[in-house]
Amino acid sequence: MDTVVVAPPASVPVTLRKLYFLRFAFAAVWAALVFATADALGPLSTALLLVYPLFDVAAAVVDVRSARTNGGPAVPLYANIAISSLTVLALALAATSGIPAVLRVWGAWAVTAGIVQLVAGAVRRRLGGQWPMIVSGAISTLAGLSFVSQAGAEDPSLSSFAGYAFLGGVFFLVSALRLGRGGRGSA
Numbered sequence: 001m002d003t004v005v006v007a008p009p010a011s012v013p014v015t016l017r018k019l020y021f022l023r024f025a026f027a028a029v030w031a032a033l034v035f036a037t038a039d040a041l042g043p044l045s046t047a048l049l050l051v052y053p054l055f056d057v058a059a060a061v062v063d064v065r066s067a068r069t070n071g072g073p074a075v076p077l078y079a080n081i082a083i084s085s086l087t088v089l090a091l092a093l094a095a096t097s098g099i100p101a102v103l104r105v106w107g108a109w110a111v112t113a114g115i116v117q118l119v120a121g122a123v124r125r126r127l128g129g130q131w132p133m134i135v136s137g138a139i140s141t142l143a144g145l146s147f148v149s150q151a152g153a154e155d156p157s158l159s160s161f162a163g164y165a166f167l168g169g170v171f172f173l174v175s176a177l178r179l180g181r182g183g184r185g186s187a
């Protein structure tokens with residue numbers, strides 16, 4: 001008995017691969033800049049904080065276009081767009097109250113975005129290269145809880161965001177490298 005395996009359209013992994021490489025590069029640069037400015041909540045660090053979820057929105061829009069064109073799942077991506085857009089507004093407000101408020105908002109975003117990323121990766125498993133996204137979503141959820149906890153620390157800092165972003169970027173890089181194996185049974 002023969003089993004027919006339906007491979008995803010070739011353009012989906014190619015588009016995601018390029019997007020994931022871009023997300024890795026962005027995260028690496030962003031993490032370095034945040035690490036250099038993490039001690040205080042000034043105009044530069046605030047701008048960096050707002051740029052990260054804005055970039056996430058833009059990346060999700062590109063991802064949605066690819067998913068819709070090829071009949072892929074877009075619902076988790078729409079959720080990510082909404083969550084990240086609201087996060088930009090919440091971070092802008094939180095930045096006026098100080099680092100603890102920013103840690104709480106960022107933590108809430110990391111939890112919700114992590115859950116969405118985990119779900120999106122699970123739904124896209126057939127494309128290959130999604131296990132890093134699933135693991136990254138789970139780690140993001142745990143990191144978000146950690147950020148909320150850090151808000152109550154005696155001397156809270158934004159420096160943990162740099163490690164969070166860089167690690168997330170590494171997961172995008174690993175996923176991009178594995179996407180070339182999509183359709184050959186690797187998740």
